[in-house]
Amino acid sequence: MPIFYDETHSFSDQQQSSAHVVVYEPLMKAIDGLTAHIAIIDIQGTIIAVNRAWRHFAEIQNLRMPNAGVGSNYLQICEQTFGRDQAAAYEVAANLRAMTVNAQDSFSLEYPCATPQRLLWFDMHATRFEANNTPYILIAHENITERKYMEMHLQEQARRFRELIEKNSDGFAIMDANATIHYENSYVTRLLGYSMEERAKHNAFELVHPDDLAYTKEQWQQILAEPGKNLRVQFRIRHHNGSWRWVEGNVINLLNDPTIGMVISSYRDITESKHAEEELYLAKNQLETILQGIADGVVVHDSAGKLYYVNTMAMTMIGCTSPAPIAGASLENVLSQFDILNEEGQIISISDLPSWHVFTKKTPAKATISLVHKITKEQHWQAIQASPILDEQGQVLLAVCIMHDMTEEKILEQRKDEFISMASHELKTPLTSLKILIGILERRIAKQKDEQYLQHLVRIDGQINTLTDLINDLLDISRIQAGKLILRKEDFDINTLVQETIENIQATTQNHAIRLQEYGHYIVMGDKNRIGQVIINLLTNAIKYSPNTNKVIVSITAPNHTPGVQVSVQDFGIGIASEHQQKIFERFYQIMEPTERTVPGLGIGLYISSEIIRRHGGRIWVTSQKGEGSTFSFFLPDAHKV
Ligand code: ADP
Numbered sequence: 001m002p003i004f005y006d007e008t009h010s011f012s013d014q015q016q017s018s019a020h021v022v023v024y025e026p027l028m029k030a031i032d033g034l035t036a037h038i039a040i041i042d043i044q045g046t047i048i049a050v051n052r053a054w055r056h057f058a059e060i061q062n063l064r065m066p067n068a069g070v071g072s073n074y075l076q077i078c079e080q081t082f083g084r085d086q087a088a089a090y091e092v093a094a095n096l097r098a099m100t101v102n103a104q105d106s107f108s109l110e111y112p113c114a115t116p117q118r119l120l121w122f123d124m125h126a127t128r129f130e131a132n133n134t135p136y137i138l139i140a141h142e143n144i145t146e147r148k149y150m151e152m153h154l155q156e157q158a159r160r161f162r163e164l165i166e167k168n169s170d171g172f173a174i175m176d177a178n179a180t181i182h183y184e185n186s187y188v189t190r191l192l193g194y195s196m197e198e199r200a201k202h203n204a205f206e207l208v209h210p211d212d213l214a215y216t217k218e219q220w221q222q223i224l225a226e227p228g229k230n231l232r233v234q235f236r237i238r239h240h241n242g243s244w245r246w247v248e249g250n251v252i253n254l255l256n257d258p259t260i261g262m263v264i265s266s267y268r269d270i271t272e273s274k275h276a277e278e279e280l281y282l283a284k285n286q287l288e289t290i291l292q293g294i295a296d297g298v299v300v301h302d303s304a305g306k307l308y309y310v311n312t313m314a315m316t317m318i319g320c321t322s323p324a325p326i327a328g329a330s331l332e333n334v335l336s337q338f339d340i341l342n343e344e345g346q347i348i349s350i351s352d353l354p355s356w357h358v359f360t361k362k363t364p365a366k367a368t369i370s371l372v373h374k375i376t377k378e379q380h381w382q383a384i385q386a387s388p389i390l391d392e393q394g395q396v397l398l399a400v401c402i403m404h405d406m407t408e409e410k411i412l413e414q415r416k417d418e419f420i421s422m423a424s425h426e427l428k429t430p431l432t433s434l435k436i437l438i439g440i441l442e443r444r445i446a447k448q449k450d451e452q453y454l455q456h457l458v459r460i461d462g463q464i465n466t467l468t469d470l471i472n473d474l475l476d477i478s479r480i481q482a483g484k485l486i487l488r489k490e491d492f493d494i495n496t497l498v499q500e501t502i503e504n505i506q507a508t509t510q511n512h513a514i515r516l517q518e519y520g521h522y523i524v525m526g527d528k529n530r531i532g533q534v535i536i537n538l539l540t541n542a543i544k545y546s547p548n549t550n551k552v553i554v555s556i557t558a559p560n561h562t563p564g565v566q567v568s569v570q571d572f573g574i575g576i577a578s579e580h581q582q583k584i585f586e587r588f589y590q591i592m593e594p595t596e597r598t599v600p601g602l603g604i605g606l607y608i609s610s611e612i613i614r615r616h617g618g619r620i621w622v623t624s625q626k627g628e629g630s631t632f633s634f635f636l637p638d639a640h641k642v
Helices: 027-035 054-061 074-079 082-101 143-167 185-191 210-225 271-293 312-317 330-333 356-362 408-449 451-481 494-506 526-542 605-614
Strands: 037-042 046-050 105-116 118-130 134-143 171-175 181-186 230-237 244-254 262-269 297-301 308-309 338-341 365-373 379-390 398-403 488-491 513-518 521-526 551-557 565-573 619-625 628-636 637-642
Touching: 027 054, 037 074, 054 488, 074 082, 074 171, 074 330, 074 565, 082 105, 082 118, 082 134, 118 143, 143 181, 171 185, 171 330, 185 230, 210 230, 210 244, 244 526, 271 565, 297 312, 312 398, 312 521, 356 365, 356 379, 379 408, 451 605, 488 494, 494 513, 494 521, 494 526, 494 551, 494 565, 521 526, 526 565, 526 628, 605 628
Parallel strands: 513 551
Antiparallel strands: 037 046, 037 134, 105 118, 118 134, 171 181, 171 262, 230 244, 244 262, 297 308, 297 398, 338 365, 365 379, 379 398, 488 521, 521 637, 551 565, 565 628, 619 628
8 A cells, every 4th residue: 555745844844734733742743753654644534644754755765745645535545546555455444444433443454565666564553543522543654674574584484494394204393391292294194104283282202112112201301401412212103003113213402492492303214224123133143143052163354364253162262261352353363372283284374274265265265274282282173164255346355264173083083093003013013024934935845846835825925915015005194194204206217117017017917908108208306116106006996997998008298298297097997976086085085886895995095196196296186987987197297308
């Protein structure tokens, strides 16, 4: 509604005709001093006086009305207003009219007023009063534009803030000190199936799980006790359908904040992660129980040897009674009280352990070692199997090392070895005497020319030789076990050795023809007798295990022209299934199949052969097909062609 004025006079100016009739001079001055724009109208609506602020406003807004509207009819002006301000103007006119007929004493209205510069806001108050029994109406317009803009700005901010809270994917609740909910955003519907209205005015603890109630209430008291205090709380809350959801709330006490005066909580559903956490915890517990219960030691460490896990059995194995010294310690520290020995009894370093190999090779590794306490000299044997734990890029993160105590087996084995060694020595002495006596008897009977007796004696001598070979093999095993297999190395001609050995073996068999293929002539640096022993073993096996064929091929080659020499013995006999091919080089290993039961042997020849070759820095292996024959080969690196 427009306000009309001109730049002539204020109340104190004397041009205002009837103003003096109603208002005393001092009062007029006071009204002039007010910031509100004030006009006094009579019962017909005629403006009879305006104050300075009214005139000033008219002046700066440049509104053309004679004498700032004094003398004009305010009611008519309102009723003739068109355009944007029309509704407000009509409302003013209607209320003023009601006041003129004494139907109401006052009325107020907040209304916008468009000026060429900007939209202004006024707060209008009209009050009816009487002077000299004549009714008048005082109309005061307060320019509330700045306040209004500020209010609108705040409202807009509040709207945006509310929208932000509504659209926030997290839950948000405002509570008073009694935990009564004053506001909760729509997340509550998604989380608990309740509408925002259903939750309002309810106590926040109503839906909390009974088991979590004491804890949450205690946390709440802590929050209340300290203004500004912020706590993170996890608890279960009941869904509309009766199920329980896990939530994590971040609650802050803003009761003392003058603009808020509430407790604010943001929260989110953590049910999935909580369940996953619980499952993980359960799985970890189960695993822990299993690991602690098993009879093997389990150690997990990183590439620097830092220990991540050590189960009870492993602690016992490395002489620790409580977990404290283990946590975070390094394997090196823990093992420093021991000498680590390999199967041959040589001291090895920690980097020779299989669990170290998995970091470089990225594949499982195993070994048998013994730990000898440096002070007590107590010895414990362990079969160690290490496997890598890889990260997503395939890098080895940790090594898991399983230690199986072998001490008892090893002690038994040692006793057995000692027994074999002792028994072999005990048997060897009478055999040597027997052989001498047979020699004497042979010479006597040869003089008497008793052919039949002589034949018997020759056969007895042969049997004694077989027995001696067997005992020598057993003694060799004892020597190998004790690390006392001594090699007398010298340069020798391996082609000649192979030829002579073939001739000797050929002399013992009519069924097989042994053929030699030489692809070069080689001098080997090694123990001639021991290498000869290997060749004898391979040739006798080739004959022994090919009863239905008659050919054995021996070859001497240099594989791919690398330094060294390779000797192979090929037969066309019963062959060896692949599952046995590695194991036949182990001590006392024999293939227990019906076809082989009839063949005599102790399963030690290949073991001794492989140890002899290994101690020459070479290797021995077999390629074979079951039923089609086998080729046993050994390679000696210390050899040169001539
Ligand atoms: P043995 O005294 O039993 O022959 P070895 O150590 O020499 O002991 O051999 C171990 C086992 O390997 C034998 O028992 C046999 O089953 C198998 N074997 C060795 N050589 C051959 C071969 N040439 N053909 C088939 N099987 C063989």
